[in-house]
Amino acid sequence: MLMSGVCQHHNALIYKVITFMRTRIKICGLTRVADAVHAARCGADAIGLVFYPPSPRHIALEQGRTISRALPAFVTRVALFVDADPAQVETVLTDVRPDLLQFHGDESPEYCRQFGVPYIKAARVKAGLNLVQYAALYADAQGLLLDAFVPGQPGGTGLSFDWTLIPENLPLPLILSGGLDPENVRHAVQSVHPWAVDVSSGVETSKGIKDAAKVAKFIQEVGNADR
Numbered sequence: 650m651l652m653s654g655v656c657q658h659h660n661a662l663i664y665k666v667i668t669f670m671r672t673r674i675k676i677c678g679l680t681r682v683a684d685a686v687h688a689a690r691c692g693a694d695a696i697g698l699v700f701y702p703p704s705p706r707h708i709a710l711e712q713g714r715t716i717s718r719a720l721p722a723f724v725t726r727v728a729l730f731v732d733a734d735p736a737q738v739e740t741v742l743t744d745v746r747p748d749l750l751q752f753h754g755d756e757s758p759e760y761c762r763q764f765g766v767p768y769i770k771a772a773r774v775k776a777g778l779n780l781v782q783y784a785a786l787y788a789d790a791q792g793l794l795l796d797a798f799v800p801g802q803p804g805g806t807g808l809s810f811d812w813t814l815i816p817e818n819l820p821l822p823l824i825l826s827g828g829l830d831p832e833n834v835r836h837a838v839q840s841v842h843p844w845a846v847d848v849s850s851g852v853e854t855s856k857g858i859k860d861a862a863k864v865a866k867f868i869q870e871v872g873n874a875d876r
């Protein structure tokens with residue numbers, strides 16, 4: 650049962666209790682090399698690069714390549730898209746060489762699979778959305794990222810959602826996002842027991858500009874929650 654893929658979210662909680670497993674951390678929406686390197690040095694497991702032109706955190710290909718190359722080994726480079734033209738995804742794959750794709754829009758399972766690259770799928774949580782069924786559709790994803798539902802804004806809103814809507818029997822590793830910050834992330838980890846947390850707005854001074862002290866504190870607080 651522990652290793653089965655049936656109940657990944659619940660299994661994460663059991664592993665945390667018996668093995669002191671730590672919660673993984675993704676810092677998203679990096680636009681500057683120094684911010685990305687700082688996050689990695691503080692202990693971030695993954696760095697998110699936004700390739701969604703309407704976002705204030707959107708970066709050009711060249712900047713994505715520069716940030717990606719500046720990162721040390723064993724930090725996962727994640728490229729984020731929202732309902733992008735597949736040709737744009739292919740261009741980022743060729744030029745930036747991310748390790749993981751994050752699809753944050755209404756992409757179908759077939760769309761997500763077509764690139765043959767590991768991906769995570771975001772779901773924007775609202776009452777009535779069956780998250781177990783949703784996760785089952787994306788069974789080959791590396792994780793299900795849960796974010797707040799804000800009409801007209803696909804993500805990076807700085808708003809959280811009702812965590813009681815998260816079922817225990819999610820069949821994918823749970824990545825919790827939406828309105829997390831250094832002040833609330835400890836409570837979030839201890840309440841939800843996600844595989845990973847993801848933050849953008851909550852560690853910024855302004856959109857796309859990360860606050861070094863907030864990034865450090867956020868990562869420290871996740872560690873405090875795990876202990």
Ligand SMILES: O=C(O)c1ccccc1N[C@@H]1O[C@H](COP(=O)(O)O)[C@@H](O)[C@H]1O
Nearest residue numbers: 677704804805806807826827828849850
């Ligand atoms: O960061 C963005 O600008 C963004 C734009 C479009 C879709 C997703 C985006 N970011 C993701 O949004 C969530 C929550 O962010 P926040 O911490 O509430 O600001 C997170 O998963 C980011 O990866």
